[in-house]
Amino acid sequence: MVQFLQVDSAQKAQENPEYKAALTELLFQLADDDFILAYRGSEWLGLAPHIEEDVAFSSMSQDMMGHAVMHYELLDELGLGKADDLAQLRKPEEFRNVILAERKNGSGEYNDAPKYDWAYAIARHFVYGSIKQVKLEALRESSYQKLSFVSRKMLTEHRYHMMHWQVWMKQLANSTDDAKQKLEAALEKVWVDAGELFSYGKQAATIVGFGIVASEESLREKWYASMQQKFTEIGLNWPGDLGIPAESGRDGQHTPDLANALQTLSEVYVLDPQASW
Amino acid sequence: MPYEMSAVTEEKCWELLEEVKDPEMPVVSMVEMGMIHQVKVSDDMVTVEVLPTFVGCPALDMMKNDISNKLKGLAGVKEINVSFVYQPPWTSDRISNEGREKLKTLGIVTPPPQQDDTWQVACPYCDSPYTHVENLFGPAACRSILYCRHCKNPFEALKPIYE
Numbered sequence: 032m033v034q035f036l037q038v039d040s041a042q043k044a045q046e047n048p049e050y051k052a053a054l055t056e057l058l059f060q061l062a063d064d065d066f067i068l069a070y071r072g073s074e075w076l077g078l079a080p081h082i083e084e085d086v087a088f089s090s091m092s093q094d095m096m097g098h099a100v101m102h103y104e105l106l107d108e109l110g111l112g113k114a115d116d117l118a119q120l121r122k123p124e125e126f127r128n129v130i131l132a133e134r135k136n137g138s139g140e141y142n143d144a145p146k147y148d149w150a151y152a153i154a155r156h157f158v159y160g161s162i163k164q165v166k167l168e169a170l171r172e173s174s175y176q177k178l179s180f181v182s183r184k185m186l187t188e189h190r191y192h193m194m195h196w197q198v199w200m201k202q203l204a205n206s207t208d209d210a211k212q213k214l215e216a217a218l219e220k221v222w223v224d225a226g227e228l229f230s231y232g233k234q235a236a237t238i239v240g241f242g243i244v245a246s247e248e249s250l251r252e253k254w255y256a257s258m259q260q261k262f263t264e265i266g267l268n269w270p271g272d273l274g275i276p277a278e279s280g281r282d283g284q285h286t287p288d289l290a291n292a293l294q295t296l297s298e299v300y301v302l303d304p305q306a307s308w
Numbered sequence: 309m310p311y312e313m314s315a316v317t318e319e320k321c322w323e324l325l326e327e328v329k330d331p332e333m334p335v336v337s338m339v340e341m342g343m344i345h346q347v348k349v350s351d352d353m354v355t356v357e358v359l360p361t362f363v364g365c366p367a368l369d370m371m372k373n374d375i376s377n378k379l380k381g382l383a384g385v386k387e388i389n390v391s392f393v394y395q396p397p398w399t400s401d402r403i404s405n406e407g408r409e410k411l412k413t414l415g416i417v418t419p420p421p422q423q424d425d426t427w428q429v430a431c432p433y434c435d436s437p438y439t440h441v442e443n444l445f446g447p448a449a450c451r452s453i454l455y456c457r458h459c460k461n462p463f464e465a466l467k468p469i470y471e
Contacts, residue, residue: 083443083453090445097364097449101394180394181363187397187469188362191444 036242039176041108053237054175055109056127057244060232060281061166062102063128066118067289068159069095070296071132072152074141080149091156091192098188101181108177119297120304123290124283127232130276131159131224133289141295150210150217153203157196158221161261162228164193165254166244174242197261204265218270226273229254232281316384321347321354324382328374331367332448335410338371342402345393352386354379359398361469362449368392400469411466416451419468429465431456439463 038044044051072092079085103114111117134155137147167189170182203214229247231238239246262269278284325347326339338344338358345357356375360368372390379388400419403411408418412432419427430437436458443453444467451464 086447086453087443087445090449093364093366093449094362095364097362101363177394180397183471184360184363184394184397187399187471188364188449191467195444 036174037176038174041105041110041177044109044175049237050241051109053234053241054178054243055106055111056234057231057238058102058106058109058178059127062099062106062117063126064132064159064163064228065095065102066099067126067128067292068132068156069093069099070292071134071136072156074136074145075147075152078145078147087195088152091195094188094192098181098185101185105177105181115300116304119293119300121293123285123293126283126285126289126293127281128285128289129224129227129230129280130278130286131155131221131227133280133285133292134224135288135291148213148217150203150213151220153196153199154214154217154221156192157200158218158225159228160189160193160196161258162225162250162254164189165250165257166228169245169250172242173244178243197265200267201265204267215267218267222270223274224276226275227280229273230275230279230281232279316349316352316354316382318347318349320382321349321356321379324378325356325375328371328378331370331374332365333411333414333416335414336407338375340404340407340410342404342407343371343398345396352384353389354382354385354387355389355391357391357393359394359396359402360392361398365449367448397471398469399471400466403466415461415463417454417463417465419466423468423470427468429454431459431461432463433461434459 038050044054069092072088072095075085075088075092077085079088099118100114103117106112106117107114136152137145139145139147164186167182167186171179171186173179173182200214203210205211229251231244231247235247238244259269278286322339322344325344326337328338330336330338330341341361343359343361345359346355348355356379358371358375375390376388379385401421403418411418415432417429417432427441428437429439429441431439434456436456438458439454439456441452442455442462446453446464450466452467453462454465455462
């Protein structure tokens with residue numbers, strides 16, 4: 032068995048520039064994925080199908096925003112800058128989130144005729160969440176001890192999100208033909224993007240080599256096995272292999288959807304980044 | 309020795325922390341919630357390590373300030389460091405028995421002290437087990453909304469958090 036070094040403080044991580052670079056890259060991916068998708072979730076506020084769902088969806092988006100904060104704070108400790116600045120002042124090309132997280136909720140804008148797609152919201156969060164689950168499980172064993180601790184913490188909360196999305200998947204798949212068709216169409220849309228979630232970008236070899244997280248292949252294998260079984264349980268046909276979008280979010284290539292989202296979410300913060308809240 | 313001159317002790321800090329309430333459930337203290345992990349005193353510096361229940365909880369910053377403000381009054385303290393730590397993770401079994409009783413008076417049920425595969429919740433008002441979960445997600449990140457079919461009262465429960 033390969034023994035990885037154990038890094039138990041930010042200071043130790045900083046002593047090894049190669050380790051720090053790999054860790055930083057992965058932390059931005061994890062933080063940006065959760066942050067941007069939590070923002071998309073927050074855009075459902077007041078628009079979810081019923082009031083209890085409105086409460087549930089906002090609560091989960093709030094949890095996810097909290098998870099992003101934990102990652103940004105780890106970056107802060109590594110000397111990358113204040114967590115708030117990292118979230119709100121970076122340019123789109125500095126973001127490392129996957130394209131799946133930044134896609135708009137549907138047509139229209141939040142405050143201008145939003146025609147959002149609920150089936151897409153369910154499919155996206157379910158697939159994203161199930162990949163986040165295998166990633167968090169792998170991160171429990173991270174060579175960066177602080178990342179291992181926060182991942183354990185996130186898993187306790189994430190468990191409830193997965194319960195929620197699974198209930199919705201089952202219900203949509205087993206209700207009317209219309210619901211099932213909409214869900215299948217949404218899954219198809221999610222499927223073409225979701226493969227990118229298994230990518231650690233250009234630094235994958237170093238990230239895995241340092242034992243910061245298990246390999247892309249091992250996570251993918253685990254996910255396929257558990258997901259195929261879930262689809263059978265839910266009563267859905269397996270859509271096949273996951274695709275990868277044309278833009279590579281992990282390399283900072285994004286769709287205009289991200290730039291729009293960042294402009295809206297940081298609108299107040301950029302007025303006066305020094306203001307105290 | 310007059311009180312003003314006495315050295316700061318960890319014991320004294322814990323006593324004061326008993327008075328710092330959970331901002332969203334003000335009947336219980338953060339000590340009763342099991343959220344205070346450690347208090348360390350060295351000379352004129354106090355360090356408090358806090359375990360968050362849910363990390364996205366907007367009350368976390370308030371808690372941090374409340375702790376600082378409470379300890380500031382201690383004679384001989386120059387510096388107070390309050391930080392959130394994730395090891396050990398906060399789990400439901402950390403809530404004290406007193407805390408459990410007090411939450412019940414607010415109509416909030418706490419999870420069983422031991423992990424259980426099924427989540428059985430008795431109504432905080434009539435003790436009936438004839439209850440159901442209306443929404444896993446409630447008014448705060450840590451709570452769910454339930455309903456008692458026996459006495460027909462809505463109530464809340466803290467989500468079980470175990471490792």
